[in-house]
Amino acid sequence: xxxxxxxxxxxxxxxxxxxxxxxxxxxxxxxxxxxxxxxxxxxxxxxxxxxxxxxxxxxxxxxxxxxxxxxxxxxxxxxxxxxxxxxxxxxxxxxxxxxxxxxxxxxxxxxxxxxxxxxxxxxxxxxxxxxxxxxxxxxxxxxxxxxxxxxxxxxxxxxxxxxxxxxxxxxxxxxxxxxxxxxxxxxxxxxxxxxxxxxxxxxxxxxxxxxxxxxxxxxxxxxxxxxxxxxxxxxxxxxx
Amino acid sequence: xxxxxxxxxxxxxxxxxxxxxxxxxxxxxxxxxxxxxxxxxxxxxxxxxxxxxxxxxxxxxxxxxxxxxxxxxxxxxxxxxxxxxxxxxxxxxxxxxxxxxxxxxxxxxxxxxxxxxxxxxxxxxxxxxxxxxxxxxxxxxxxxxxxxxxxxxxxxxxxxxxxxxxxxxxxxxxxxxxxxxxxxxxxxxxxxxxxxxxxxxxxxxxxxxxxxxxxxxxxxxxxxxxxxxxxxxxxxxxxxxxxxxxxxxxxxxxxxxxxxxxxxxxxxxxxxxxxxxxxxxxxxxxxxxxxxxxxxxxxxxxxxxxxxxxxxxxxxxxxxxxxxxxxxxxxxxxxxxxxxxxxxxxxxxxxxxxxxxxxxxxxxxxxxxxxxxxxxxxxxxxxxxxxxxxxxxxxxxxxxxxxxxxxxxxxxxxxxxxxxxxxxxxxxxxxxxxxxxxxxxxxxxxxxxxxxxxxxxxxxxxxxxxxxxxxxxxxxxxxxxxxxxxxxxxxxxxxxx
Numbered sequence: 001x002x003x004x005x006x007x008x009x010x011x012x013x014x015x016x017x018x019x020x021x022x023x024x025x026x027x028x029x030x031x032x033x034x035x036x037x038x039x040x041x042x043x044x045x046x047x048x049x050x051x052x053x054x055x056x057x058x059x060x061x062x063x064x065x066x067x068x069x070x071x072x073x074x075x076x077x078x079x080x081x082x083x084x085x086x087x088x089x090x091x092x093x094x095x096x097x098x099x100x101x102x103x104x105x106x107x108x109x110x111x112x113x114x115x116x117x118x119x120x121x122x123x124x125x126x127x128x129x130x131x132x133x134x135x136x137x138x139x140x141x142x143x144x145x146x147x148x149x150x151x152x153x154x155x156x157x158x159x160x161x162x163x164x165x166x167x168x169x170x171x172x173x174x175x176x177x178x179x180x181x182x183x184x185x186x187x188x189x190x191x192x193x194x195x196x197x198x199x200x201x202x203x204x205x206x207x208x209x210x211x212x213x214x215x216x217x218x219x220x221x222x223x224x225x226x227x228x229x230x231x232x233x234x235x236x237x238x239x240x
Numbered sequence: 241x242x243x244x245x246x247x248x249x250x251x252x253x254x255x256x257x258x259x260x261x262x263x264x265x266x267x268x269x270x271x272x273x274x275x276x277x278x279x280x281x282x283x284x285x286x287x288x289x290x291x292x293x294x295x296x297x298x299x300x301x302x303x304x305x306x307x308x309x310x311x312x313x314x315x316x317x318x319x320x321x322x323x324x325x326x327x328x329x330x331x332x333x334x335x336x337x338x339x340x341x342x343x344x345x346x347x348x349x350x351x352x353x354x355x356x357x358x359x360x361x362x363x364x365x366x367x368x369x370x371x372x373x374x375x376x377x378x379x380x381x382x383x384x385x386x387x388x389x390x391x392x393x394x395x396x397x398x399x400x401x402x403x404x405x406x407x408x409x410x411x412x413x414x415x416x417x418x419x420x421x422x423x424x425x426x427x428x429x430x431x432x433x434x435x436x437x438x439x440x441x442x443x444x445x446x447x448x449x450x451x452x453x454x455x456x457x458x459x460x461x462x463x464x465x466x467x468x469x470x471x472x473x474x475x476x477x478x479x480x481x482x483x484x485x486x487x488x489x490x491x492x493x494x495x496x497x498x499x500x501x502x503x504x505x506x507x508x509x510x511x512x513x514x515x516x517x518x519x520x521x522x523x524x525x526x527x528x529x530x531x532x533x534x535x536x537x538x539x540x541x542x543x544x545x546x547x548x549x550x551x552x553x554x555x556x557x558x559x560x561x562x563x564x565x566x567x568x569x570x571x572x573x574x575x576x577x578x579x580x581x582x583x584x585x586x587x588x589x590x591x592x593x594x595x596x597x598x599x600x601x602x603x604x605x606x607x608x609x610x611x612x613x614x615x616x617x618x619x620x621x622x623x624x625x626x627x628x629x630x631x632x633x634x635x636x637x638x639x640x641x642x643x644x645x646x647x648x649x650x651x652x653x654x655x656x657x658x659x660x661x662x663x664x665x666x667x668x669x670x671x672x673x674x675x676x677x678x679x680x681x682x683x684x685x686x687x688x689x690x691x692x693x694x695x696x697x698x699x700x701x702x703x704x705x706x707x708x709x710x711x712x713x714x715x716x717x718x719x720x721x722x723x724x725x726x727x728x729x730x731x732x733x734x735x736x737x
Contacts, residue, residue: 030455030456031454031455031478031480033458034457034458034459034478034479034480035458035459035460035479036459036479037459037460037461037474037479038476039329039330039333039335039461040333040335040336040461040474040476041335041336041368041476042335043329043333043335046329047329047331050328050329051328051329053328054328055328113369113371114336114368114369117368117369118476118477200458203438203458205324205327205437205438205439205458205460207439208320208323208324208436208437208438208439209320209324211439213315213319213433213434214429214430214433214434214443215433215436215439215441215442215443216442216443216444216445217442217443217444217445218444218445218446219444219445219446
């Protein structure tokens with residue numbers, strides 16, 4: 001029964017919460033979307049926490065994404081044992097890097113009183129979920145070897161079945177507890193996006209790469225000012 | 241030619257008395273909030289000194305501003321790839337201790353303290369943690385400490401000075417200082433705008449004021465690094481960056497910004513400048529020697545018929561053109577050539593210009609052991625100024641001493657001329673000679689004197705009307721809301737579902 005709840009109910013609930021929640025928050029609470037950086041209050045220790053944590057987690061996310069999108073290519077890669085070993089060791093490395101960074105971040109939060117002043121209850125929850133996620137992931141990597149070999153055949157079909165609205169949990173239900181925890185906490189992490197600082201990874205500044213450096217806004221264009229008699233749309237303010 | 245209008249400013253440093261009234265006016269209106277206590281959008285520094293945040297001028301530390309790269313410029317410490325690479329930890333960003341930890345005093349304790357043997361005191365407490373602290377630095381901590389080992393000696397502008405010149409500046413009888421009020425320069429080539437990954441910072445087309453859209457800001461803090469003047473601040477409480485907004489609600493309604501309005505020494509001037517936006521890139525990328533000339537050449541003569549025609553074609557209102565013709569900024573910067581931008585080598589093309597200070601001449605201790613400041617001429621020679629010319633050149637002209645010397649000579653000529661006019665105790669050849677030296681006629685000298693010493697309020701602040709009647713269109717088209725029901729109801733009256 002709990003399998004149905006955690007592997008069918010939870011994922012779909014997560015998707016609904018994330019879609020509705022993020023859009024609602026973005027539209028109504030624009031001011032409250034920020035990376036909420038605390039570097040200004042403590043800059044040195046953040047370096048040893050933030051950099052390894054973010055790069056480690058980003059690489060791991062990318063790895064999971066590849067396993068989900070290109071399971072066959074992954075299996076071909078893994079057909080040579082040495083290549084699989086290299087892949088696993090690299091992934092484990094990123095996992096340890098992320099855990100080290102996360103540990104530093106948590107310690108830093110508790111150590112400095114200045115930082116406690118900008119730490120909310122939701123931030124604590126974020127740390128709990130992230131720690132669960134990273135530790136269970138490392139646990140799986142070590143005790144449920146070799147993840148890159150079984151992920152394409154077990155988890156990729158499950159995730160795909162979720163996407164095509166025909167969930168099949170037989171394989172997932174048979175997984176060890178550590179893998180189940182890892183999956184559930186992943187869904188929890190995604191579901192928390194609209195309620196926590198996780199919002200910041202949805203506003204990662206990709207558009208910056210494609211705009212010109214300088215940015216000038218004319219609140220109104222004197223040359224194109226619209227005549228009130230004509231009820232057609234003129235040039236509207238871009239700022240309001 | 242792409243003509244735009246820009247609100248620009250001149251600060252006359254000879255008149256600044258360092259009273260910080262500007263800073264307080266600004267603080268009371270804009271930054272007396274949680275997370276913003278440490279921010280001083282306007283601050284006054286003592287030079288020589290390290291300033292606020294400490295050593296802000298040293299771009300080896302903070303990596304602010306632009307660097308010349310071939311025919312163009314690139315951001316020194318931010319930008320598309322450099323910036324996104326360090327998004328998770330911004331290596332060159334100042335932290336709160338580079339500014340200061342804001343504090344208040346426990347005044348309630350004076351009233352609520354238990355009866356005891358000692359007088360109750362109001363202890364300083366941190367405005368961040370609430371814990372008692374001992375303040376060790378503040379926004380004007382080095383106020384008037386121009387001879388101090390800790391502050392003045394670490395002034396970044398001393399880098400280019402010889403050992404002897406540096407020594408001279410710290411001998412008691414030769415010591416000198418001047419004040420440097422600073423605020424956002426509302427640059428033509430703003431590094432903060434270019435560095436903002438979220439695209440939250442923009443320059444307003446109509447008047448050139450640079451603003452941060454608080455809803456779009458995501459707190460990536462790149463503007464803090466990129467601004468070489470360190471005039472973009474991170475609010476640690478809201479997680480958003482903030483900066484001087486040139487009191488745009490006041491400017492739009494024809495009032496001077498609070499810092500300018502409250503200026504006790506009346507050192508501040510504000511007005512409109514017309515400039516050619518097509519020249520921005522070339523000017524910011526010019527070689528170090530031409531930098532100051534090219535930066536000032538961007539501003540156009542508002543009386544030139546060609547410029548007026550091009551400006552009208554670009555949609556600049558006649559009232560703005562009229563203000564530009566009366567602009568005190570145009571007079572100081574272009575007509576008389578008396579004002580220079582602060583650190584033009586940062587290449588952001590700042591719109592805040594300074595009339596450099598005429599400082600006292602060198603003093604010496606004579607044979608009888610007494611302090612001697614008299615010199616042969618009525619006012620001491622500029623070459624014997626206590627502040628080395630190279631120091632002022634490092635501040636205002638990217639090292640070009642000739643430009644500074646020329647301005648100081650002009651200022652001196654005006655003084656000599658007025659002394660000859662009003663008191664008449666100077667030999668004629670001295671005042672005439674000084675005027676001839678800088679090619680200045682009597683009328684110009686009198687005009688400079690009048691705008692410097694006796695300007696009326698409306699001559700110091702020439703703010704173009706914002707055209708409120710048309711500005712309504714900035715927010716919405718009146719045609720859209722015509723015929724809508726009620727007050728405060730902006731939805732079109734469409735039948736509901």
